[in-house]
Amino acid sequence: MMKKNKILKKAGILIVVAIALCIFPFVASTYLVDVAFFFGIYALLGLSLNIVLGEVGLFDLGHAAFYAVGAYTTAILNTRLGIPIFVLLPVSGLTAAGFAWLVCSPVIHLRGDYLCIVTIGLGEIVRIALLNDPGGLTGGPNGVFGIDRPTLGGPLVIDTSIGFYFLIWIVVGLSIFGLVRLQNSRIGRAWNCIREDEVAAEATGINVRSLKLLCFILGAGLAGLAGNIYASKMMCVSPESFTFMDSCMYFCIVLLGGMGSIPGAVIGAAAIGLFPEIFRSLAKYRMLFFGAAMVAMMYFRPAGLWPRKRGGSGVK
Amino acid sequence: MSLRKDNKSRESSQEPNQKEDVILETQKLTKKFGGLIAVNNFDLKVKREEISALIGPNGAGKTTVFNVVTGIYPADGGKIIFKGENLNGCKPHEVATKGIARTFQNIRLFSKMTCLENVMSGQHCRCSAGTWSSIFRTLKQREEERRTMKVAESRLNQVGLWEYRDMLAKNIPYGSQRMLEIARALATNPDLLILDEPSSGLNEEESENLMKFLKALLKERLPILLIEHDMNVVMGVSDWITVMDEGKKIAEGLPKEIYNNPLVIEAYLGKEEEE
Numbered sequence: 001m002m003k004k005n006k007i008l009k010k011a012g013i014l015i016v017v018a019i020a021l022c023i024f025p026f027v028a029s030t031y032l033v034d035v036a037f038f039f040g041i042y043a044l045l046g047l048s049l050n051i052v053l054g055e056v057g058l059f060d061l062g063h064a065a066f067y068a069v070g071a072y073t074t075a076i077l078n079t080r081l082g083i084p085i086f087v088l089l090p091v092s093g094l095t096a097a098g099f100a101w102l103v104c105s106p107v108i109h110l111r112g113d114y115l116c117i118v119t120i121g122l123g124e125i126v127r128i129a130l131l132n133d134p135g136g137l138t139g140g141p142n143g144v145f146g147i148d149r150p151t152l153g154g155p156l157v158i159d160t161s162i163g164f165y166f167l168i169w170i171v172v173g174l175s176i177f178g179l180v181r182l183q184n185s186r187i188g189r190a191w192n193c194i195r196e197d198e199v200a201a202e203a204t205g206i207n208v209r210s211l212k213l214l215c216f217i218l219g220a221g222l223a224g225l226a227g228n229i230y231a232s233k234m235m236c237v238s239p240e241s242f243t244f245m246d247s248c249m250y251f252c253i254v255l256l257g258g259m260g261s262i263p264g265a266v267i268g269a270a271a272i273g274l275f276p277e278i279f280r281s282l283a284k285y286r287m288l289f290f291g292a293a294m295v296a297m298m299y300f301r302p303a304g305l306w307p308r309k310r311g312g313s314g315v316k
Numbered sequence: 317m318s319l320r321k322d323n324k325s326r327e328s329s330q331e332p333n334q335k336e337d338v339i340l341e342t343q344k345l346t347k348k349f350g351g352l353i354a355v356n357n358f359d360l361k362v363k364r365e366e367i368s369a370l371i372g373p374n375g376a377g378k379t380t381v382f383n384v385v386t387g388i389y390p391a392d393g394g395k396i397i398f399k400g401e402n403l404n405g406c407k408p409h410e411v412a413t414k415g416i417a418r419t420f421q422n423i424r425l426f427s428k429m430t431c432l433e434n435v436m437s438g439q440h441c442r443c444s445a446g447t448w449s450s451i452f453r454t455l456k457q458r459e460e461e462r463r464t465m466k467v468a469e470s471r472l473n474q475v476g477l478w479e480y481r482d483m484l485a486k487n488i489p490y491g492s493q494r495m496l497e498i499a500r501a502l503a504t505n506p507d508l509l510i511l512d513e514p515s516s517g518l519n520e521e522e523s524e525n526l527m528k529f530l531k532a533l534l535k536e537r538l539p540i541l542l543i544e545h546d547m548n549v550v551m552g553v554s555d556w557i558t559v560m561d562e563g564k565k566i567a568e569g570l571p572k573e574i575y576n577n578p579l580v581i582e583a584y585l586g587k588e589e590e591e
Contacts, residue, residue, distance in 0.1 A: 178451045181450060181451050181452075181453065182447065182450050182451060185445065185450035185457070185461070186439075186440055186443050186445050186450065186457075186460070186461070186464070187445070187446070187447060187450050188450075189429075189433055189436060189437055189440070190437065190440050192426065192428075192429055192433070193426045193429070193437045193440075196425075196426035196427055196428055196429060197424050197425070197426055197427075199388065199408075199420075199424060200420065200424035200425070200426065201426075201437070202388075202407070202408035202409050202412075203386055203388070203408050203409075203412060203417075203418050203420075203424075204409075204412060204417075204437050204438055204440065204441070204500060204501075204504060205409050205412030205413050205438070205440055205441025205442075205504050206409055206437065206440050206441070207407075207409045208409065214447065218447065310428070310429060310430050310433070310482075310484060311430045311482035311483065311484070
């Protein structure tokens, strides 16, 4: 009985949240809808980094690189070849995932800080490569302009803030659905085992190497999707959107929300994405407030704003 | 006990005509750390249906032997033969999948996961569901999850920790943590269980229970190899004892023989008597 009530309660909350999310854009101003869109982008990036950093505990401070690969794949293929954005959505995800597989395979055995340094380097290499305009493809510091609005090629085009809002939150919703299921599976448990104790995980029969690669590939794939949507929303991409500071922001999203917690990643994205907007009136000082708030949060809630709760497996 | 059955079929298919009843054998096993020869031409035999003990003074290289056998360190020389198969060069997870489960000297649990999840992780290597089948919950994946849960439940019950299932592993008492680690190893459906000082840190009553537990496992036809310092436990449970000192084997035999072996007393037991 207890269990059934809990499930009903959870389903109820989910439905209320879903309805609120659907009504919100029709009552809010365009500005707020745009803020909510960027909140969605941050949420997707937070969720993607949460796989690597939260579930497996690998310090990835170059996550913007995968985001950039997704965004530039969309930008270049769309402007050069005119491929519709929606067709490029899976393409960007797969390209970013493939890129992650390529660059992470040789370094995946590194532990802790060593891997962290490699990912910082990776993020910088990608950014600088984009700046240097290889083959005249990336447009150097100016980036790529004139990216289309999302369409499949037909008459249906997403060109309003509300459309983009729904697009990103549908992608976030589907990602959450997939990630929750992964979390409660053999894969998710094995990821957590690796985070807790790599040696013991290996001795228990978990293929640490391939599962670590998998987390990078999935995380990069989701970041690639975010890059695609971002590129078509902004209609241009430039290297300054994918700096080390951006990678740090995504890192903070996961730490603030709670490592390995899916609702945490969304809450963390809200904190990082919305806070600067709320304190916009304080102009210069908003980053100061932002920093102070982060310190305070880490002090009072070191495990994150919404840490993952374990147990209550529902076994009778 | 149906769990053991699918194990048995795995076993028999892999070794059609193994004439000896030796399950694990090391031949001239050598491991060097720089200039130090931690394990030196070491021969060890573990028979089916026996509890074997590996003893020796501190720094004799016992744990190194375990780490080489389970693939954590690569061997510098010699052979490791398990069920007639050469294990040299196998990764730890491959060794575990082939049927050797182990515990660690200083307990290594997945401390921020529940006890149930800890034990469930043991079944990881017996399942094959990938990313997509986990997201879409295919029939096969659900079947595997059910089996995992069943194995975990029976193993937790076996060590008497079912009531702790929803607690984080780091929050249960020390003695229970040791048993949980054994349960996790058992959940891989092993053909050989390797225990590194299972009784260290346990009180007398807990050691006593551990001994009973190990003997019961043997009745399940699960051979055990253990490193142990507590002589009561060693003499109490082992059928065969190998003594190691400075990387070499100095004696082996029945517990009685070892107890009276002057070489062993000099290297190991002698120190105990002085105290």
